[in-house]
Amino acid sequence: MVRVGILGATGYTALEAMKLLLRHPGAQITAVTSRTDKSPLAAVHPQLARRLELSLEDLSIAQLQERCDCVFSCLPHAASAEIAKQLVEVGVRVVDFSADYRLNDPVSYKKWYEHEHPDPARLGNTVYGLPELFREQIPAANLVANPGCYPTSAILPLAPLLKAGLVEPGDIIVDSKSGVSGAGRTPKLGTLYPECNESISAYSVGKHRHQPEIEQILGRVSSATPQIIFTPHLTPMDRGILSVSYSKPTRSVTEAELLEILSDFYKNEPFVRVSKTLPTTKDVAHTNFCDITARVNGGRVLLISVIDNLIKGASGAAVQNFNLMYGFDETTALL
Amino acid sequence: MVRVGILGATGYTALEAMKLLLRHPGAQITAVTSRTDKSPLAAVHPQLARRLELSLEDLSIAQLQERCDCVFSCLPHAASAEIAKQLVEVGVRVVDFSADYRLNDPVSYKKWYEHEHPDPARLGNTVYGLPELFREQIPAANLVANPGCYPTSAILPLAPLLKAGLVEPGDIIVDSKSGVSGAGRTPKLGTLYPECNESISAYSVGKHRHQPEIEQILGRVSSATPQIIFTPHLTPMDRGILSVSYSKPTRSVTEAELLEILSDFYKNEPFVRVSKTLPTTKDVAHTNFCDITARVNGGRVLLISVIDNLIKGASGAAVQNFNLMYGFDETTALL
Amino acid sequence: MVRVGILGATGYTALEAMKLLLRHPGAQITAVTSRTDKSPLAAVHPQLARRLELSLEDLSIAQLQERCDCVFSCLPHAASAEIAKQLVEVGVRVVDFSADYRLNDPVSYKKWYEHEHPDPARLGNTVYGLPELFREQIPAANLVANPGCYPTSAILPLAPLLKAGLVEPGDIIVDSKSGVSGAGRTPKLGTLYPECNESISAYSVGKHRHQPEIEQILGRVSSATPQIIFTPHLTPMDRGILSVSYSKPTRSVTEAELLEILSDFYKNEPFVRVSKTLPTTKDVAHTNFCDITARVNGGRVLLISVIDNLIKGASGAAVQNFNLMYGFDETTALL
Amino acid sequence: MVRVGILGATGYTALEAMKLLLRHPGAQITAVTSRTDKSPLAAVHPQLARRLELSLEDLSIAQLQERCDCVFSCLPHAASAEIAKQLVEVGVRVVDFSADYRLNDPVSYKKWYEHEHPDPARLGNTVYGLPELFREQIPAANLVANPGCYPTSAILPLAPLLKAGLVEPGDIIVDSKSGVSGAGRTPKLGTLYPECNESISAYSVGKHRHQPEIEQILGRVSSATPQIIFTPHLTPMDRGILSVSYSKPTRSVTEAELLEILSDFYKNEPFVRVSKTLPTTKDVAHTNFCDITARVNGGRVLLISVIDNLIKGASGAAVQNFNLMYGFDETTALL
Known part of the structure; x- marks a missing residue:
C-alpha cells in the first residue's frame, strides 16, 4: 500500500x-x-x-x-x-x-x-507527466511535473501532427474554453457566481502562463519550437476544457488522413479517443479521457479536443502518473 | 428633474x-x-x-x-x-x-x-415601501424602508388571505428559493461559482433575518401577528425568487375562490399578476412583476409567487416608491 | 460474472x-x-x-x-x-x-x-428496493421495484421518526427541488435549456405520482399511513434532489435528539450520512449517498436531505439492490 | 403610431x-x-x-x-x-x-x-440592416434583411480594419461562442437542458450558414471578399455571443492604433463601445450594445466582441432598423 x-x-x-x-x-x-x-x-x-x-x-x-x-x-x-x-x-x-x-x-x-x-x-x-508522450520516463521518476490543464488539451491533438511534420509549427492558434473550477477555490470577484454565470469571456489574452508550456513541450516532440497564439476563455460551467487549434498543413491533407494519423498514434492509449464526431466537454466530464477530432476548413487544420480540466487536466493525470511510478496498471482507479 | x-x-x-x-x-x-x-x-x-x-x-x-x-x-x-x-x-x-x-x-x-x-x-x-399594501403613506414620506426580497415574495400572496381572515396566522410555512445575486457582490467561498453551480441548499434555517420582517409586516394587515417558519434556499441562477407558502384555511375553501380573492385584491395593481397557471421565476425576470397563483392540497392552502429579487425585490420597488414620492406615474421606467 | x-x-x-x-x-x-x-x-x-x-x-x-x-x-x-x-x-x-x-x-x-x-x-x-428499510427482502427477490428519486429523498429522513412515533403522520409537507435530468431525455419544451435555465418552478403541485409512493412506503414502517403534501420543483441544474420536510413532533423534541435518533437508525448504513450541518446537493453529486440533517423551528421538525437523483435516486440504488441480490458487498462499484 | x-x-x-x-x-x-x-x-x-x-x-x-x-x-x-x-x-x-x-x-x-x-x-x-455600415440605405427601404447574430458580432469589429486595408482579407479565423437561445425554441435533443448544461461544444464546423454571410457582407466594405474560417460553439448560457477573430495585419500595427481606428470609426455610433478592456457577454446582456476590443498577439490582430444574440443579434437590431425606417430617434426603446 x-x-x-x-x-x-x-x-x-x-x-x-x-x-x-x-x-x-x-x-x-x-x-x-x-x-x-x-x-x-x-x-x-x-x-x-x-x-x-x-x-x-x-x-x-x-x-x-x-x-x-x-x-x-x-x-x-x-x-x-x-x-x-x-x-x-x-x-x-x-x-x-x-x-x-x-x-x-x-x-x-x-x-x-x-x-x-x-x-x-x-x-x-524533470519529467513532464504526460504519459502519452513521455511514458518511458515516468516509472523511474522521483519528481513528476503534472501537466497544466490547457496544455494537456492542446498538446495531445497537436503532438502527432507536429511530430509527423504535417503542420507548420510557426503559425498555430489555440482557442480554449474552460470551466470555472480551473480558476481555483479562493474567493475572488471574477469567479463569483453572478459574475461568471450567464457570461463567457476571454482572459489573459497573450499573457497566459500556459502558452510557454504548450510551446516548450510541443517543442520536445517537434522539429522546431512552435509559436502558439493562445486565447483562454472562462465558460459558465464547473469543469471541462474544449480547445480548438487552427494550424497550417505543410501539404494537402484530408480529414480522413488526419483522423487516421491521430488514431494510429493513440491506438494503444487507454485515455485518448479519436473520433470523427465533434466532442463536447460533457462526453469526458468526470473521466480521464481526452476526446479528439479533426477537420479541414479553409485550408487550415482544425483539431478539437475535450478533457475534464480537473481529471485528465490535473488529478486524473496525477493518478495516471502515480500508477506508472508504482507499477500499477495505468488505468487503476481511472475507469 | x-x-x-x-x-x-x-x-x-x-x-x-x-x-x-x-x-x-x-x-x-x-x-x-x-x-x-x-x-x-x-x-x-x-x-x-x-x-x-x-x-x-x-x-x-x-x-x-x-x-x-x-x-x-x-x-x-x-x-x-x-x-x-x-x-x-x-x-x-x-x-x-x-x-x-x-x-x-x-x-x-x-x-x-x-x-x-x-x-x-x-x-x-417609517413607511414600509410596499405600495400594494401601504401606498397612501408613501407620497409624503421622507424616508422609505424598501422591502426585503424574500418578504416581498411572501407578503404579497399572504396579505389578502390574512386580511380576509381566510388562513390561520399561527401556522404558516414559507419555503423560498433565491438566485445567488441575493447574496451580494462581496467575494465569499459560499457564492463562488463552483460552490453553488449545480447545487441547491437550504441556509440560515430558522435564523434568517427576513423571518421577523415577514411576520411583523403581515401583522400590520392581519388580526394577529403571524408565526412563520421560513426556509430560504440558494438556487443556481443569477436572479429570481420563488416562494411557496403552506397555510391552514380557517374554513373550507377552493382554488377558484382563492384565485378570485387574490385577483380582486390586486385588480388595480400594475405589478401583481394573479393567474391560475404555475409561475416560473423566468416569467418575471428583469421585470417589476410579482406573479401569484394558489392551490389547495391536502387541506392546506398553497400560495406560489415569483419575483425578480433585484427588481421587485429591491431596485424596481425602490423606483416604484420613488415614483410615488415624486408624483410620477407609478410605472414610470418599470414597464 | x-x-x-x-x-x-x-x-x-x-x-x-x-x-x-x-x-x-x-x-x-x-x-x-x-x-x-x-x-x-x-x-x-x-x-x-x-x-x-x-x-x-x-x-x-x-x-x-x-x-x-x-x-x-x-x-x-x-x-x-x-x-x-x-x-x-x-x-x-x-x-x-x-x-x-x-x-x-x-x-x-x-x-x-x-x-x-x-x-x-x-x-x-413486490420488494421495494430501499435497502435501508427493506434489506432482508432483497437477496431472494426476483423482481425489485427500484424506488423513485423523490421518494428516496423523502422516505429516508422521515422513516426513523415515523417508526419511533416521533412525528405525526397526518400532517407532513415535503417541499422538494430536483435537477432537470429527472425529467428524462425526451425533448420537450419544458426541459429545453433556455426554458429552465435561470429559472425555478414548482410543477405537478398536488398531482405528482411520487406522492402516493411516499405515503404508501412510509405507511409500511409507520403506525398509520402518512398524509403528505408534496411539492416538487424543477431546478436549473443537471442532477440532485434536495427535500425539506415539515412535520409535527408528537412530543417536545430537540435538534440534538433528532440527530441522535437518525444517526442511530442509520449507524450501520454505508450510504446514509447524518450530520448537523446543512447539506447541499453537490455534497452527494455523482455518489450513492443520502445526507440528512434535522432542525427544530417554530414547533416543527424540519428534515433536510440530499441525494443525486440519478445515483441514489435511481441507478446507484439499482446497483445496491443488484449487489444484495447476487451476494456482492453492498458497496461494490458504488464508492 | x-x-x-x-x-x-x-x-x-x-x-x-x-x-x-x-x-x-x-x-x-x-x-x-x-x-x-x-x-x-x-x-x-x-x-x-x-x-x-x-x-x-x-x-x-x-x-x-x-x-x-x-x-x-x-x-x-x-x-x-x-x-x-x-x-x-x-x-x-x-x-x-x-x-x-x-x-x-x-x-x-x-x-x-x-x-x-x-x-x-x-x-x-435588399438592404442589409446593419446601421453601423449601411445606415443611409435603411430609411427608404421597404424590406430590410436583419443581420444574423454571429455575423453582427464578427462584422462590426472586422469591417473598419478591412475597410482601412489593415488586415488581410484572405486569412481570417472567427471563433465564436453563443448562448443556447440562438438555437431556437423548437424542442430538440441537442438543446435539452441536461445535454448542453455543463458542456461546451463546437458545431457545424466548416458548414455554418453564417460563414458566407460574414464573407459577403464584409466583401461589400472590403477591397476583396474575405475568406473566413468560422467555428461556432454552443455555450451553456441563455444568451450572448463572444467572437474572437484572428487576422493578419498588412503592416506592423499596435494595440493602441487598432483601438484608435475602431474608436474613430464608431465614434458617433450609439450602440458600439470600443474599449481597451476585455469584454464579457454579461456586459451587454439585455442591451443593444456591441462591445469591442483589440489585441496584438504573436503577429496577429485579435478582435474580441460581445453582443446579446437576441438583442443586437436580432430583435434590438430590428427595432434599430424600424426606428430608421420610420424616422424615430435610432435609440428609441433601446436604452
Missing part, C-alpha cells in the same frame, strides 16, 4: 485527487495538509464525509517523510517547488500539480511567473 | 437601480458613492459604459445634500441608518434598501441584527 | 447504470435495448465510447433470457411491467426503474398512472 | 422584439401570428401577461395588410421570403429576421440553404 500525502488539500484538484485515490486499491491517503486550516477534512469537503476521516495539518518535511511514500503537491507555484525539492531529497516521491517544473529553464520561468525559481537545477530535466 | 444619489453603488442592487433610473424621464443620477473605491463607474459596472459617466466618490452629508434631492441607499444595515438619519434631517429624501427601518422596534432589531439601532426613534414609524 | 441487460438504454438513468456497472467486478453488460434505435451505444452516449462496445437492439424475451441473468429495466411505466412479468417468469431477475411495482394495489396505480396495471398480481407484494 | 405585426410570434426573438416594442412610444403591436398555435399570447409567453393581450392568429396577406404598416418576420428561412415578397408588394414594410435576403445571389443561397430562393430577384439588392 503506497502511502500518499496531499499537500494543499483544500482546493478542487486536491478534492478530485482524493476521490480518485479512495478508489485505488494500492494507495492510502495518510496526510492532508494546509498551512492555515486545521479543520476535519469533511468540514472543508463535505463530499468526503465518512470516506476519509483525516484532519488538515501543517506538517514539516520530517513528518511528511515519516508518513508518506509519495505526495501530490497541490500547492501554488513557487511554494510547491520550495517543498518538493526538500521532499525529493529525503526520498519522498512527488507529483507536482503546480507549474514549477514544467518549463525548460529558469529564465522563461522567471519571465512568466515573475520570481526566481526556488529549485532551478531541476528545471528542464 | 429629481437629482438622485446612489449610496454604495458597487453592488448588484445599485447596478439595477441605476439601469432603471437611466430610463426614467424625471430622474437624473448625480452622485454614486463608495467609501473605498474611486474608480470610474464603468470600471466597476462595464454595463454602464457610455451610459453613466460618473466616478465613485466618498461624499459627506453636506456634499450629498448639495447634489441630491433623494438618495437610494444600498449600504449595509447599520451603516445605512447612520447616514439615512442625517440625510433626512437635512432634507434629502431616502429610499433605504437595507433592513434598518423595516422592523417594528429596536428590541427585535437588536435581537436579529445583533447591534444597537443607530436611529431607534424612527423604527416602527 | 452476472450478465446484465439494460432495457431502454438511451436515457439518463440507463447511462448512469452502465457507468456504474462498468466499474463492477462481478457484472458484465451483455445487452442494451431500444425499440427504435439501432445505433452503436457510443453514438447515443459518447461517454461510453471505447468503454462499452455494444449496439442497441430490439430483443425478444427469449433473446433476453438467453443473454442475461438480470435486467435493469429503464422502460417507461406500463411498458416496463409488461416486459418484467415475462422476464421474471422465464427466470430473468429484474430491477425495475419504473414506478410499476412500487404502489400497494392496482386501484391506486390506476388512479395515479391512469391505466390498468399489466401485472396486478405482483402489486403490493 | 406605426402598427406592427409579428410573424412567427412563438419563438425567442419574437418575444424579445415584442418586449422592446412595448417600450416604444411610436409602435403598436397589432397582430401576432402562428400557423398552428391559436393560444392567447400570454399562454405561450407568460412574460407578456397583462402587457400584450393578443391571441395568436393565422393571418392572410390581406389581413396583415389591413392590420399592419410593418411586420417583423420571425419565420424560418424560405417561409419568410415567401410571405415577405407578397407583403412588400401590397405596401407592408418588412424587417426580415430570417437569412432569406442577406446573401448576394440565389446561387450561394441555394448552396448554403439547400433549396431554390422563393424571391430571387430581390437577393443582392
Whole structure:
C-alpha cells in the first residue's frame, strides 16, 4: 500500500485527487495538509464525509517523510517547488500539480511567473507527466511535473501532427474554453457566481502562463519550437476544457488522413479517443479521457479536443502518473 | 428633474437601480458613492459604459445634500441608518434598501441584527415601501424602508388571505428559493461559482433575518401577528425568487375562490399578476412583476409567487416608491 | 460474472447504470435495448465510447433470457411491467426503474398512472428496493421495484421518526427541488435549456405520482399511513434532489435528539450520512449517498436531505439492490 | 403610431422584439401570428401577461395588410421570403429576421440553404440592416434583411480594419461562442437542458450558414471578399455571443492604433463601445450594445466582441432598423 500525502488539500484538484485515490486499491491517503486550516477534512469537503476521516495539518518535511511514500503537491507555484525539492531529497516521491517544473529553464520561468525559481537545477530535466508522450520516463521518476490543464488539451491533438511534420509549427492558434473550477477555490470577484454565470469571456489574452508550456513541450516532440497564439476563455460551467487549434498543413491533407494519423498514434492509449464526431466537454466530464477530432476548413487544420480540466487536466493525470511510478496498471482507479 | 444619489453603488442592487433610473424621464443620477473605491463607474459596472459617466466618490452629508434631492441607499444595515438619519434631517429624501427601518422596534432589531439601532426613534414609524399594501403613506414620506426580497415574495400572496381572515396566522410555512445575486457582490467561498453551480441548499434555517420582517409586516394587515417558519434556499441562477407558502384555511375553501380573492385584491395593481397557471421565476425576470397563483392540497392552502429579487425585490420597488414620492406615474421606467 | 441487460438504454438513468456497472467486478453488460434505435451505444452516449462496445437492439424475451441473468429495466411505466412479468417468469431477475411495482394495489396505480396495471398480481407484494428499510427482502427477490428519486429523498429522513412515533403522520409537507435530468431525455419544451435555465418552478403541485409512493412506503414502517403534501420543483441544474420536510413532533423534541435518533437508525448504513450541518446537493453529486440533517423551528421538525437523483435516486440504488441480490458487498462499484 | 405585426410570434426573438416594442412610444403591436398555435399570447409567453393581450392568429396577406404598416418576420428561412415578397408588394414594410435576403445571389443561397430562393430577384439588392455600415440605405427601404447574430458580432469589429486595408482579407479565423437561445425554441435533443448544461461544444464546423454571410457582407466594405474560417460553439448560457477573430495585419500595427481606428470609426455610433478592456457577454446582456476590443498577439490582430444574440443579434437590431425606417430617434426603446 503506497502511502500518499496531499499537500494543499483544500482546493478542487486536491478534492478530485482524493476521490480518485479512495478508489485505488494500492494507495492510502495518510496526510492532508494546509498551512492555515486545521479543520476535519469533511468540514472543508463535505463530499468526503465518512470516506476519509483525516484532519488538515501543517506538517514539516520530517513528518511528511515519516508518513508518506509519495505526495501530490497541490500547492501554488513557487511554494510547491520550495517543498518538493526538500521532499525529493529525503526520498519522498512527488507529483507536482503546480507549474514549477514544467518549463525548460529558469529564465522563461522567471519571465512568466515573475520570481526566481526556488529549485532551478531541476528545471528542464524533470519529467513532464504526460504519459502519452513521455511514458518511458515516468516509472523511474522521483519528481513528476503534472501537466497544466490547457496544455494537456492542446498538446495531445497537436503532438502527432507536429511530430509527423504535417503542420507548420510557426503559425498555430489555440482557442480554449474552460470551466470555472480551473480558476481555483479562493474567493475572488471574477469567479463569483453572478459574475461568471450567464457570461463567457476571454482572459489573459497573450499573457497566459500556459502558452510557454504548450510551446516548450510541443517543442520536445517537434522539429522546431512552435509559436502558439493562445486565447483562454472562462465558460459558465464547473469543469471541462474544449480547445480548438487552427494550424497550417505543410501539404494537402484530408480529414480522413488526419483522423487516421491521430488514431494510429493513440491506438494503444487507454485515455485518448479519436473520433470523427465533434466532442463536447460533457462526453469526458468526470473521466480521464481526452476526446479528439479533426477537420479541414479553409485550408487550415482544425483539431478539437475535450478533457475534464480537473481529471485528465490535473488529478486524473496525477493518478495516471502515480500508477506508472508504482507499477500499477495505468488505468487503476481511472475507469 | 429629481437629482438622485446612489449610496454604495458597487453592488448588484445599485447596478439595477441605476439601469432603471437611466430610463426614467424625471430622474437624473448625480452622485454614486463608495467609501473605498474611486474608480470610474464603468470600471466597476462595464454595463454602464457610455451610459453613466460618473466616478465613485466618498461624499459627506453636506456634499450629498448639495447634489441630491433623494438618495437610494444600498449600504449595509447599520451603516445605512447612520447616514439615512442625517440625510433626512437635512432634507434629502431616502429610499433605504437595507433592513434598518423595516422592523417594528429596536428590541427585535437588536435581537436579529445583533447591534444597537443607530436611529431607534424612527423604527416602527417609517413607511414600509410596499405600495400594494401601504401606498397612501408613501407620497409624503421622507424616508422609505424598501422591502426585503424574500418578504416581498411572501407578503404579497399572504396579505389578502390574512386580511380576509381566510388562513390561520399561527401556522404558516414559507419555503423560498433565491438566485445567488441575493447574496451580494462581496467575494465569499459560499457564492463562488463552483460552490453553488449545480447545487441547491437550504441556509440560515430558522435564523434568517427576513423571518421577523415577514411576520411583523403581515401583522400590520392581519388580526394577529403571524408565526412563520421560513426556509430560504440558494438556487443556481443569477436572479429570481420563488416562494411557496403552506397555510391552514380557517374554513373550507377552493382554488377558484382563492384565485378570485387574490385577483380582486390586486385588480388595480400594475405589478401583481394573479393567474391560475404555475409561475416560473423566468416569467418575471428583469421585470417589476410579482406573479401569484394558489392551490389547495391536502387541506392546506398553497400560495406560489415569483419575483425578480433585484427588481421587485429591491431596485424596481425602490423606483416604484420613488415614483410615488415624486408624483410620477407609478410605472414610470418599470414597464 | 452476472450478465446484465439494460432495457431502454438511451436515457439518463440507463447511462448512469452502465457507468456504474462498468466499474463492477462481478457484472458484465451483455445487452442494451431500444425499440427504435439501432445505433452503436457510443453514438447515443459518447461517454461510453471505447468503454462499452455494444449496439442497441430490439430483443425478444427469449433473446433476453438467453443473454442475461438480470435486467435493469429503464422502460417507461406500463411498458416496463409488461416486459418484467415475462422476464421474471422465464427466470430473468429484474430491477425495475419504473414506478410499476412500487404502489400497494392496482386501484391506486390506476388512479395515479391512469391505466390498468399489466401485472396486478405482483402489486403490493413486490420488494421495494430501499435497502435501508427493506434489506432482508432483497437477496431472494426476483423482481425489485427500484424506488423513485423523490421518494428516496423523502422516505429516508422521515422513516426513523415515523417508526419511533416521533412525528405525526397526518400532517407532513415535503417541499422538494430536483435537477432537470429527472425529467428524462425526451425533448420537450419544458426541459429545453433556455426554458429552465435561470429559472425555478414548482410543477405537478398536488398531482405528482411520487406522492402516493411516499405515503404508501412510509405507511409500511409507520403506525398509520402518512398524509403528505408534496411539492416538487424543477431546478436549473443537471442532477440532485434536495427535500425539506415539515412535520409535527408528537412530543417536545430537540435538534440534538433528532440527530441522535437518525444517526442511530442509520449507524450501520454505508450510504446514509447524518450530520448537523446543512447539506447541499453537490455534497452527494455523482455518489450513492443520502445526507440528512434535522432542525427544530417554530414547533416543527424540519428534515433536510440530499441525494443525486440519478445515483441514489435511481441507478446507484439499482446497483445496491443488484449487489444484495447476487451476494456482492453492498458497496461494490458504488464508492 | 406605426402598427406592427409579428410573424412567427412563438419563438425567442419574437418575444424579445415584442418586449422592446412595448417600450416604444411610436409602435403598436397589432397582430401576432402562428400557423398552428391559436393560444392567447400570454399562454405561450407568460412574460407578456397583462402587457400584450393578443391571441395568436393565422393571418392572410390581406389581413396583415389591413392590420399592419410593418411586420417583423420571425419565420424560418424560405417561409419568410415567401410571405415577405407578397407583403412588400401590397405596401407592408418588412424587417426580415430570417437569412432569406442577406446573401448576394440565389446561387450561394441555394448552396448554403439547400433549396431554390422563393424571391430571387430581390437577393443582392435588399438592404442589409446593419446601421453601423449601411445606415443611409435603411430609411427608404421597404424590406430590410436583419443581420444574423454571429455575423453582427464578427462584422462590426472586422469591417473598419478591412475597410482601412489593415488586415488581410484572405486569412481570417472567427471563433465564436453563443448562448443556447440562438438555437431556437423548437424542442430538440441537442438543446435539452441536461445535454448542453455543463458542456461546451463546437458545431457545424466548416458548414455554418453564417460563414458566407460574414464573407459577403464584409466583401461589400472590403477591397476583396474575405475568406473566413468560422467555428461556432454552443455555450451553456441563455444568451450572448463572444467572437474572437484572428487576422493578419498588412503592416506592423499596435494595440493602441487598432483601438484608435475602431474608436474613430464608431465614434458617433450609439450602440458600439470600443474599449481597451476585455469584454464579457454579461456586459451587454439585455442591451443593444456591441462591445469591442483589440489585441496584438504573436503577429496577429485579435478582435474580441460581445453582443446579446437576441438583442443586437436580432430583435434590438430590428427595432434599430424600424426606428430608421420610420424616422424615430435610432435609440428609441433601446436604452
